[in-house]
Amino acid sequence: MSNESKQLAAKAKGIDAKQVGNALLNNALIIIMLAVAAYVAITQPSFLAPRSLVNLLSLTAAYLPVALGIAGCIVLTGTDLSAGRAVGITACVAASLLQASDAANKMWPNIGTLPIPLVILIVVGIGALIGAFNGFFVAKFKLHPFIVTLATQLILYTILLLYVQQGNNNGMAISGLDQGYRNFVVGNPPLLTFGSIQIPNYVIYAVLLTVLMWFIWNKTTFGKNMFALGANEEAARVSGVNVFATTIAVFALAGAMYGWAGFVESARIASNTANTGVNYELDAIAACVIGGVSFVGGIGKISGIVIGVIMLRLIFVALPLVGMDQNLQYAIKGGIILFACALDMRKYLVKK
Incomplete structure (x- = not known):
């Protein structure tokens, strides 16, 4: 073999090694999470x-809609800190409108129990309005989404604190939900079983919602405009994208997802307070970044979001089994977000 051939072969090996190293480093967080899960699986059958x-599947389905919503905001190089409070207020509204007619301390005794489809429209509409409110201030005044959604978070929490004190509730947990509502969300009888184990209905709804969001992101003009806007706002504007309308629509769609999540969460926990949904946005942001939705904008896949939510839930189901103190979960979430964002920025700088 000539010297030139040897040099080419050595160069090719170097490139391959570098590519493997980059791939391992870029996916380091998922690899570490899988290693932790494998250790727990071995030590705790x-x-x-x-x-x-x-x-694990049920927890994933419960948190997935929030991640699917907030991911669009991240694609636009933003975020949404109001997501958890939006879930909380829609959950409490759904619970108050779907309490059983004979429930003790029924919040609105004069309106009875509303039809489930009507309540879905109400809470999804409330969520969409919250999202559109955020999107308007981001698009119209060019404010950073962090500031806008932080302000919205505080406003929503105030509204929520006031709402739970209305009617006959007097600030107590909103419970005594109509059994039809519980059956619709949780399932009794369930639509699907795994052996003798019941799979909640909201798992099926989450799958359908994921398919819908995949279609919106990948097969519609709106989805293409969203990614174009996230990648380069000025280029998107020049190419004919309505930046104002697209930004509002992305945040409104995110809000609609929070509304659905609140509807599900209300029935899932069956006892709703002003703390319902607290910090859900942190889990959603962490899951999105783990799943490859980039804060630099214009990058993200629905499949990655699903994987991110599964991995995050996997860790928080696994760690208590090996004696991990529950009080450490927020530190772990913070570390995951910081590590994931650092890896995300590294990938961006390497490409640049």
Whole structure:
């Protein structure tokens, strides 16, 4: 072999090694999470028991809509800190409108129990209005989404604190939900079973919602405009994208997802307070970044979001099984977000 051939071969090996190294580093967080899950599975066989897996699937489905919504805001190089409070207020509204007619301390005794489809429209509409409110201030006044949604978070919390004190509730947890509502969300009887274990209906709804969001992101003009705007606002404007309308629509769609999440969460926990939904945006942001939705804008996949939510839930189901103190969960979330964002920025700088 000539010297030139040897040099080319050595160069090719160097490139391959570099590519493998970059791939391992870019996916380091997921690899670490899988390693932790594998360790827990070996030391705690119950971790892989069917009931535990269904619990993991159920938690994923409960948190997924918020991540699907907030991901669009991240694609636009923004975020949404009001997501958790939006979930809380829509959950409390849904619960108050779907209490059983004979529930003790029924919040609105004069309106009875409203039809489920009507309540879905109400809470999804409330969520969409909240999102559109955020999007308007971001698009119209060029304010950073962090500032806008932080302000909205505080406003929503105030409204929520006032709402739970209305009617006959007097600030108590809103419970005594109509059984039809619980059956619709949780399932009794369930639409799907895993052996003898019931799979909640909201898992099926989450799958359908994921398919819908995949279609919106990948097969519609709106989705193409969203990614174009996130990648380069000026170029998108020149190419004919309505920046103002697209920004509002992205945030409104995110708000609609929070409204649906609130509707599901209300029935899932069955007892709603002003703290319902608190910090859900942190889980959603962490899941999105783990799943490859980039804060530099214009990058993200629905499949990555699903993987991110699963991985995050996997960690928080696994760690208590090995004796991890529950009080450490927020520190772990913070570390995951910081590590994921650092990896995201590294990938951006390498490409640049």
